Amino acid sequence: MSSLKQFIRNVRAAKTIADERAVIQKESASIRASFREESGDHSVRRNNVAKLLYLFTLGERTHFGQIECLKLLASPRFADKRLGHLATSLLLDENQEVLTLVTNSLQNDLAHSNQYVVGLALCTLGNIASIEMSRDLFQQVEACVNTSNPYIRRKAALCAMRICRKVPDLKEHFVDKVSNLLADRNHGVQLCGLTLATSFCEADEEEDADGDEDIVEKFKIFVPNLVKTLKALATSGYAPEHDVTGISDPFVQVKILRFLRALATGDAHVSEQINDILAQVATNTDSSKNVGNSILYEAVLTILDIEADSGLRVLGVNILGKFLSNRDNNIRYVALNTLIKVVAIEPNAVQRHRNTILECLRDPDISIRRRALELSFTLINESNVRVLIRELLAFLEVADNEFKPTMTSQIGIAADKFAPNKRWHVDTMLRVLTLAGNYVKEPIMSSFIRLVATTPELQTYAVQKLYINLKKDITQESLTQAGAWCIGEYGDALLRGGQYEEEELVREVKQHELIDLFTTILNSNHATQVSTEYIVTALVKLTTRLSDPAQLDRIRRLLEVHQTSLDVEVQQRAVEYTNLFSYDQIRSGVLEKMPPPQIKEESRVLGAATTTKKAKAANRKSRVVKPTEQDLLFDLMDTPPTTTPAAGGASNTDLLADILGGTSSPPTSTSPGPQQSQAASIMDLFSQGPAQPVGSPVPVMGGSNMDLMSSMSAVATPPPQAQAAPQAPAGLPVYDNNGLNVSFQIQRNAEGLVQVIGRFRNSGPGPLSNVGLQAAVPKTQKLQLMAISSTDVGPGAEATQRMIVSGAKGVCFFPLFAFVLFYQIANFLAAAATASEDWVRAFVCRRSDGPGELDRAVLIWRMFSSGGGVDLYAYDDKASVLKNRKICEDERLGAIKSTPSKPPTSKLSCCQQYLCAHEERQTLHSVTLVRVNAVNEEIRLFRLGVKEGSRIELLIRCDLLIAGKQFLPGQWLDTYVPGVPKAGGFTLTSPPSKAVLPRSAYLELAVQKSPTNPAAAWLWEQPVDDENEDPSQVEKKPEIQVRVGGSFVWPPPGIADLASLRRIVFIAGGVGVNPLMSIVSHLAEGVEGKGGCPYDVQFMYSTKVPSSASPPEESGEDSLLDSEKILFMERLAAIFGREKVRGQMRLFLTGLGPGIASGEPVLHCNEMDVPFKRRRMGLEDVAEALGPEAERGDALVYVCGIPSMTDELVESLTSKSGLNLRPERVLCEKWW
The missing domain is CATH 1.25.40 (Serine Threonine Protein Phosphatase 5, Tetratricopeptide repeat)
Structure with a gap:
């Protein structure tokens, strides 16, 4: 067998790839044969493992040598151990099964008397430690950190960092060791200690969702000593043991700066402590060498991330400007990349380097040109738009094609925003x-x-x-x-x-x-x-x-x-x-000229960059603010308290729009009536459905009778009368008489949090004194009442008082808290005592709509009038059309006939009379269940036929009945089925046009199987129809009662100028596709009767594949999904396949069985082949669908799915750390 050197020579001597492959295969076979012989010669084993390491560098398979690595690891010889640890670190990873055999050898080596053997074991553990190994060996590593040997301590610190990353729970064993590591005089130990401490801080920022700052706060005591150390390194003379090209230990300096940045981010006090040393480092460090540039770059990053003063930030920007003139492309690139983040912080300082940035557009390096181009667009403003656009147009003429789409869009946006x-x-x-x-x-x-x-x-x-x-x-x-x-x-x-x-x-x-x-x-x-x-x-x-x-x-x-x-x-x-x-x-x-469209001024983002560190700082500084839990008067509703969640999120700019809890924009109106609108605005502030407007005036409660509303919680509210919804003004007038004008401004700042501002204006000739407001809320809410700005109000003057009401999500905010105004002026009270019908307003309380129940009540409070009193007027039940019928005494209300001579009491036992409403109720409508189709084992489609000749007056926007209008795409149906008193809520999936077909008008519902929902269970009990059966022969199905409502609709509420929209993104999760199917079908038919859909439509559909849609395992790997079993898949494919709307459909499927083809993921439909992704939808997918950041101001997003998905997406879409869309451009509905 050849030696390692000879093997390397043979590989390098190969003239072709085939020759090289032959040499490698021959040598691999020889190594395998040698392993099988199990030679006892240690030099042969080391030679073979060394060859494996060379094969590893060539990208060849080396799995057959893993056991030999373990044998070398267990050898008592140092030469064997050294090569064994190296091979184990490279050829094994934490996912290998043989890793369990390494634990015992590492444990022995960590206790070895030779420091170099211990160092080898720590290096190996730091490279391949798994969760199990970390739990087994952390005590030995902890002992190594405590040793006095600096060689072992520094390696143990880095190994501890790997262990804590794998098992965060073990951090508590090493956090206290950081202080000793940072205080060590050995620079190597100090360097590794800084690395460990920085890792703890970064992990704390990423993982700590509750704002727990224990680790960061504990480390802040090290700041003074670290500043001294950094100052000593920056000002010290020549130190041969630490000098690198004339700079004393740049590695420790960089690590100290990075650690200080982690501690000072979001903390003004720590930032103040390190401002001076940062200025000193930035001024005195030599920038002629790359070593000095690395320190300067780290110092600049620290300056920009902490709460530094503007002068220091300008100094940091100037350093980046010097980097731009450096001949090293890497330094220029990092300077451009960093300046993009700085523009939002110090725009004027970056503008000084505009010419240098523009010169980078001509750089031969394409990556530098790309960064310079992105930075150039962020510099555009009113004063320099001519110069910069001229340079950018010159670059556009010679730019690569890949730059042109982005450049044309950005130039167009800049010209639109800053054109002189x-x-x-x-x-x-x-x-x-x-x-x-x-x-x-x-x-x-x-x-x-x-x-x-x-x-x-x-x-x-x-x-x-x-x-x-x-x-x-x-x-x-x-x-x-x-x-x-x-x-x-x-x-x-x-x-x-x-x-x-x-x-x-x-x-x-x-x-x-x-x-x-x-x-x-x-x-x-x-x-x-x-x-x-x-x-x-x-x-x-x-x-x-x-x-x-x-x-x-x-x-x-x-x-x-x-x-x-x-x-x-x-x-x-x-x-x-x-x-x-x-x-x-x-x-x-x-063919006349088209009328000029309205141009809506919109804010556009020109390359604004978000800073991750700033977002982390904001998260670190944010705290959950709980409203003051105090009841200023006493409990009105006599109901048990509920837990109030913490209020969070950004303020909604639409003051009254989002109070109703369902939409972020106010419903449009067609008729005046601010008092009616305001009565509806107070309704249901914390609930998810819109409030119901009411036709009666709204009283403000006065006197000492604070619980006179307590029995009203049982009174339900019917849908409103057939009239248009008024546009809600900014203030709610509650009293205007005797020289005093009182109004309330109601604002929903966040979900579950409402702010009410009371304004008291003296409209009389004389001064008012001791003016104040008191209020009480039920136990389901919490009230925080601020002090009035001034108790004395002069003629023409105004005073304000603010209250904050918080409630759990979904809790109905009954407007039954009583407002009591105290006026202690003799002439004012004298005038009020003789006033007639001074203060009249209506309050509405809503509950379930069971048949035969009293479901609307209007309470009228007469204040200061002769005898005083409360009148309770009630609408009849929804099934009756009788006029002026006396309603018998209702035991739920405990009411008796009113007697003016008897003063009001706390039990609502006087001054009451019941009268019927003077209008007919037109709310519920009869439809026939004509067809039931099964989509899959979990979802069925129900077609509800509308009788020919009947005109269903369906709800528009805030549940208003408008005669002759169709329902809006995306609305839901209150469905009353026989034998079930409670309505079931199901979303319409058919477009409005299907409800007015000449002979076959219908409404369509898609209902998921739900045994706990009585209405859904009843619908599922109906037999499924055969698709091939003649509809005329189908057995007649029962009639049901329906009523339409909902504000998750098209056109979007609050966006009057639809011409400002250019892209619509629909995001559906599971059966959340139902309302979006109705909307996109309507768009495919042409918006408002006009030809074609003018918007770019991006439809994102994430769903779990039903078991009936997946082929069986034995069907083979070429099996296909059954698209008909996926809800509305064929219908959507037809819309996009026939290009009825312009855009793209994006499909995300989960729960795929093993029988699905493993090739290119494509779902075969009748109309088109739809590519899909085998995962859940992510925020990056939504960002891609929204298009470039500069064009997102023209986009509208509909989100419908389960609450967890919807909440997460809406937060990511509207938060500054996410995609930063305007809240009114994101509409959501949660599918429970």
Whole structure:
């Protein structure tokens, strides 16, 4: 057998890969044969293992030599042990089964008398330690840390770091050892101790979700000593034992800086302690050598991550600016990469290095060009937009194709946000379209078209420039499309002539030149399908703008040619446009110029980077703030208390929109009525459903009768009357009389947390004194009442008082806490005593809607009126239409007839009378269960037929009944089935158009099997229909009662300008696909009757594959999934396969059986093959669907799934540490 040196020579001497392979295979066979002989010669075993290590470096298989490594490890000879430990560290890892045999050998070596053997064992354990090995050997490592031998201590410290990473529970055994390691005079021990301590701090930041700062706080006592050590190293003279190119121990300096950064992040006090030493290190360290640059770079990172003052940050940015001029590409790259994170902190300091950054755009290194480009976009502002865009356009002209998509989007966004004037904006976008039209994304092109459409004074200029550029170059797709659109709209302006530039003369464009240009483009190889659609539409629009009959005839012939196009969309347009020639009386109106769209100002992000350390600091500093648990008056509801969760999350900018708990935007309205809206706004602040508006005024409770509402908890609220929802104003007026105006502003700051601001304004001629507010809430909520800003309110003055009410998620916030105003002015009380009907408002309480139950009550409190009193008016039960019927005394309310002479008591036993409502109730509607289809073993589809001639007045937005309106896509049904008093809530999966079909109108539900849900259980008891059976022969099924509600709908509540949307992302988890199926089906039919869906739709569907969809194991590895067993899979594939919506479907499947094909994961549907991923959906997948960060401001996200998934996604989408989307652009519904 050859030696190791000879083996290496033979491998290197091989002239071809085949020769090298032959040498390796021959030697591997010889090594195996030698292992089988079990020679007792230790030199032969070492030689064989050394060859295995060389084979390992070549990437060859070495598993057959693992046992030989263990034999060398167990040998008493040092030479054997040294090679055995090296081979074990390289050839084995923590996942190998033979690793259990190593534990005993390592335990023996850790107790060895030779320090070098102990060091070898510590190195091996630090490389391959598993969880089991860590638990078995941590005591020996702990003993090594406590030894006085510095050689062993430093290795033991690094080994302890590996053990604590594998088993975090063992940190407590090593945390106290850090102080001795950091105090050691040996630099090696100190270096390893710093590494261990930094690892503890970083792990504490990542793993500690409860804000426990024990480890970091414990280490902060080391800061003064570390500062002294760092200062000594930075200012010390030549030390030969630690010197590296003239710098004293740069390794320890870097480790100290990193450890100080971990301690000072988010702590202003520690940051103040280390500011001076950071400035000293940054000023005195030599930057001519890479060793000094490494220290400076670490110092800059520390300066930027801690709470440093602005001067120190500027110093750090200047150091990065010096790095940009360094000839080393690595240093320049890290400088650019770091500056991207600094822009958000010190933008002015980074702006000083703008020229240097722009020079990096011409660097031959592509990675530096990419980073410089990203940084350049973050520097753009109003003052430098002309200079930077000019440089970026120059770079765009020579940039690689991979840069162009991002560059065109970012330039478009920057021009839209910082354009000094519209003319410059148009010129910039024209330049972009000319240079990189094939890489311009549709939203950017649409933005340019919208700019032209909304700027009449530049329309002639823009269309002329587009025409000239198209004459020069027809290869740029976006230029062709924008030019076709503008020429079609403003062709008459082009024909009239105008100045291309101010100094140029008028140039005339002939009519035939326009048709010649479009003909040239259509006949070229550059005419894509979309471009052809644009041109065909532009041609038909020109028929009303041209006067030459010959050219009109040419347009007609061109349209006739495309009537036989293979593209369905082009063919359809050509046929329809040709037929339009037969309707001259309406053609001019149909082809009129499009009205300019509304441009909604939106904030856009230009490359803003989030800093991980800052996010960690924010998490470290954040604490759970619990509302003060105090009951200022006493319990009103007489109900047991519930646990109030900690309030968290960002504030919602829509003050009243999110109070109802279901949406982040307020429902739109069609009729006035602020008082009704405000009564609804107080309702159900902590619940998940929207509140119900009410038609009666809202009283504010006064007097001493604080529990007069206690028995009202049993009174339920029906759906509201048939009227439009008003737009909720900012304040709720509660009292306006006798010179005092009182209003409440209600704001939901976070889920389960409501803030009420009371405003007291003196509208009278005299001053008011001792003004105050007291309130009480039920035990299910907690109240924190602040002091009033001023108890004395002068004429025209105003005072405010704030209260915070918190409640558990899902707890109904009854507006039954009483507000009592105390006024101690004689003349004010005298006037109030004689007032009639002074203070009247309505409060509404809702509960279940069982048939025959009283489900609405309006409580009217008469304050200061003669005799005082409380009147209780009640609506009739939902099944009755009788008028003015007396309702008998209800034992749940304990009410008697009112007597004005009798004062109110705390038991609600006076001043009450029951009357019926003066309107008919139109809420429940009868439908017939006509068909039941089984999707899989867990889900069935139920089709509910609507009787011909009936018009179901379904709920829109906040449960308002609007006669003649269809339901909105995404809403749910309250479903009452025979024999079950409680309604079942199921989401509609059919679009609204199916509910108004002439002879087969229906609603569709997808219901999951749920024995605990009585309504779902009843539906599942109905027999499944045979798909081949004649529907007319199907046995008649029973009728059920339904009612529609919900605000998780399309159009999205609160977004009035749908033109601001460009991308819609649907995220469905399991049966959470139900409402999204209704919405996307509606979009596929065309939004609001208009042709086609104008939005880019990204549908993300994550579901567990049902067992019936997976083939059996014996079916072979080529078996396919049954797509029909996956809910709505075929329907979604048809929508995206036929391109009814523009976008992409992304499928994530879990629970796949072993019989699924292991090749490319594709789900075969009838319409298309849908690729899928064998895992759960992640935030990175959502970020990819949302597109570039700069375009996410135009996106809308719908999330529907189980609560855990929905909460996690919504938090990640809206938080600053996540994707930072605006909360009103993220709509969610939780599927329980």
